[in-house]
Amino acid sequence: MSNSNNRPIVAVVGRPNVGKSTLFNKLAGKRISIVEDTPGVTRDRIFTEVEWLDRYFTLIDTGGIEPDNGDIILSKMRNQAMLAMDMAHVIMFVVDGKAGLTAADKEVAQILRKTSKPVILVVNKIDNINQFDNIYDFYELGLGTPFAISSANGMGLGDLLDEVIAFFPKGLNTEYDEDIIKIAITGKPNAGKSSIVNKMLGEERVIVSPIAGTTRDAVDTYLERDGQQFMLIDTAGIRKKSKIYETVEKYSVIRSMAAVDRADVVMIVIDAAEGITEQDTKVAGIAHDEGKGCIFVVNKWDLIEKDNKTLGNYTKEIREKFPFMMYAPVLFVSAKTNQRMNKILETAEFVANENAKRVSTSALNDVIGEAVMLNQPPSDKGKRLKIYYGSQTGVKPPKFTLFINDKQLTHFSYQRYLENKIRENFGFEGTPIHFEYREKR
Ligand code: GDP
Ligand code: GDP
Numbered sequence: 364m365s366n367s368n369n370r371p372i373v374a375v376v377g378r379p380n381v382g383k384s385t386l387f388n389k390l391a392g393k394r395i396s397i398v399e400d401t402p403g404v405t406r407d408r409i410f411t412e413v414e415w416l417d418r419y420f421t422l423i424d425t426g427g428i429e430p431d432n433g434d435i436i437l438s439k440m441r442n443q444a445m446l447a448m449d450m451a452h453v454i455m456f457v458v459d460g461k462a463g464l465t466a467a468d469k470e471v472a473q474i475l476r477k478t479s480k481p482v483i484l485v486v487n488k489i490d491n492i493n494q495f496d497n498i499y500d501f502y503e504l505g506l507g508t509p510f511a512i513s514s515a516n517g518m519g520l521g522d523l524l525d526e527v528i529a530f531f532p533k534g535l536n537t538e539y540d541e542d543i544i545k546i547a548i549t550g551k552p553n554a555g556k557s558s559i560v561n562k563m564l565g566e567e568r569v570i571v572s573p574i575a576g577t578t579r580d581a582v583d584t585y586l587e588r589d590g591q592q593f594m595l596i597d598t599a600g601i602r603k604k605s606k607i608y609e610t611v612e613k614y615s616v617i618r619s620m621a622a623v624d625r626a627d628v629v630m631i632v633i634d635a636a637e638g639i640t641e642q643d644t645k646v647a648g649i650a651h652d653e654g655k656g657c658i659f660v661v662n663k664w665d666l667i668e669k670d671n672k673t674l675g676n677y678t679k680e681i682r683e684k685f686p687f688m689m690y691a692p693v694l695f696v697s698a699k700t701n702q703r704m705n706k707i708l709e710t711a712e713f714v715a716n717e718n719a720k721r722v723s724t725s726a727l728n729d730v731i732g733e734a735v736m737l738n739q740p741p742s743d744k745g746k747r748l749k750i751y752y753g754s755q756t757g758v759k760p761p762k763f764t765l766f767i768n769d770k771q772l773t774h775f776s777y778q779r780y781l782e783n784k785i786r787e788n789f790g791f792e793g794t795p796i797h798f799e800y801r802e803k804r
Contacts, residue, residue, distance in 0.1 A: 370412070370625065371421070371531045372420065372421050373420050373451060373452065373455060374423045374447035374453075374455070375424050375455045375457060376444050376455070376456050376457070376475070377471075378458070378471075381457045381459040381462075381488075382457060382488060383457050385515060386457060386485075386514040387422065389514050390411065390413050390422055391422070409423060409425075409617060410422070410620065415524040415525075416525075418531060420531070421624060421625075423447075423617065425443035425446050436467065440471050441470075446617065446618060447475075448474075448477075448478040449618065450621050450622070451480065453481050453530045454480055454483070455523075455527070456482055456506065457487050458485070458486055458487065459486075459487060460487060460494060461494075461497070464501055464503065469504065472506055482506050483527065484504060484506040484510060485509070485510045485512055486512070488513060489512060491513075510523055510526065543593065543594055544711060544712060545625060545626045545627045546593055546595055546596065546626060546627070546629075547596045547619070547626035547655075548596075548630045548632060549619040549622060549623065549629060549632065549646045549650075550631060550632030550634075550642075550643065550660075550662075551615065553634065554632040555662040555663055556632050559698045559704070591712055593711065596625050596626055616645055616646065624653070626650075626655055627655065627715045627718060628655065628657070628658065628711045628714050628718070629650035630659075630711070631660065632662050635661045644684065647659075651688055652795075655718070655794075656711075656715055656717065657691040657793060658692050658694060658707075658793060659685075659691055659694065660707065661694065662696055662697065663699070664697045665699050665702065674695060681693055690792060692710055692714065692792065694706055694710060713792070717790060717791050717793050718758070718759050719759050720761060720790070720791060721758055721761075724754050724755070727753055727763070731750060731765075731781065733784075734780065734781055738780060740777055741772060741773075741774045742772065743772055746769065747772070748768065748769065748773060749767060750767050751767065752766055753765045760797055761797070762796075762797040762799060763785070763797070763798050764800075764801055765781075765801070767801070767803070768802065768803070
């Protein structure tokens with residue numbers, strides 16, 4: 364899919380049972396499915412890519428989160444609304460045209476009225492013309508003209524999508540360099556994300572976003588360092604310290620996932636004093652699976668009592684927790700004392716370039732040939748894997764297609780071996796590498 368990094372985000376908010384997941388499924392294209400064997404990563408399916416009239420966007424079902432026990436509906440809806448206001452470009456507020464207006468709808472509307480982002484009021488379950496009168500009560504919510512749809516039979520969905528895409532900024536990012544580097548700064552609450560962002564914004568040239576309608580609660584921040592432009596994703600909320608929902612882990616993870624989805628480089632900010640958390644593991648796993656450049660940023664390094672082994676031990680701990688991400692640089696910084704803060708953008712730029720790097724087919728095949736000679740490919744029942752040749756067939760992340768005799772003979776450990784050889788020769792530091800096999804007889 365083209366242009367995925369510039370996809371706007373549309374968030375769906377609404378009470379349980381109004382039909383959010385039905386709507387979501389109706390609009391869903393390719394789901395983002397998360398590889399199961401990554402430790403700690405669940406198979407939440409709350410994101411989907413949608414295409415309408417050649418415009419692409421990411422739809423997020425903010426209600427698609429399993430219920431936390433003991434959490435009342437209203438506070439969950441508040442969290443959903445906050446999340447949507449914080450990170451979406453357009454918000455769809457879905458209500459139930461069959462059940463009619465409820466007190467909870469009014470509460471949520473009151474929150475949503477405060478945002479300057481476009482909010483589309485969607486009255487679902489209007490399955491036929493006769494039920495159309497049901498929409499009038501919803502004018503009371505003060506969110507403009509209600510949009511009648513039926514997620515069940517698809518009525519009104521085309522008009523709704525027209526309305527949604529009309530709000531998208533025209534030519535997103537066109538005033539910026541094509542090679543602008545998009546960075547997601549993730550990490551658990553209090554890890555120091557906003558301190559890091561504020562330090563960066565204080566020191567580099569901040570470019571004001573020209574995108575209409577996004578000035579007041581911009582999702583992204585643009586800055587420049589030594590002629591290279593960067594976009595910090597989803598930092599507005601960080602700076603505003605709207606942390607209410609962030610304390611609910613699942614919302615915090617969703618928010619990070621949305622940021623990761625749009626990024627070239629993901630920074631996983633870890634609180635040095637607290638160590639690696641479950642959430643860090645999840646977000647790192649997602650960034651890895653999605654082929655993003657990854658950097659571990661261990662912040663609050665000033666708080667750690669150090670001797671000559673501390674840094675090495677800490678690095679070792681990260682390597683043990685993330686054995687599938689040996690490629691990711693680890694930075695030890697302090698947003699408080701400014702220690703090594705200047706390394707952050709420098710490393711992000713380096714990693715972004717590695718993530719986009721391309722090597723020639725001949726150089727690649729020299730490396731593969733030598734690797735095969737040093738260490739024979741695996742065999743099974745007398746049949747040996749043959750690698751005829753390889754070719755780099757993609758960037759962001761680098762992807763290698765290997766033409767082989769039989770897919771059954773491929774083995775993860777041999778792939779890891781080839782990956783190591785490729786990295787030894789070409790670097791690809793900070794980025795995952797993907798492999799694909801094609802049989803050729
Ligand atoms: P969610 O909790 O908001 O995600 O709601 P669901 O998508 O799970 O839908 C709740 C119920 O409403 C289900 O029984 C759906 O079949 C039903 N429903 C969803 N959309 C429509 C619709 O457009 N018309 C009618 N009649 N029922 C719908
Ligand atoms: P966020 O929730 O990840 O955005 O974290 P904040 O940037 O709000 O920081 C949380 C707390 O940690 C605040 O009290 C900061 O002052 C503090 N903090 C942030 N970075 C550092 C650091 O490098 N060293 C120390 N000692 N404290 C820090």
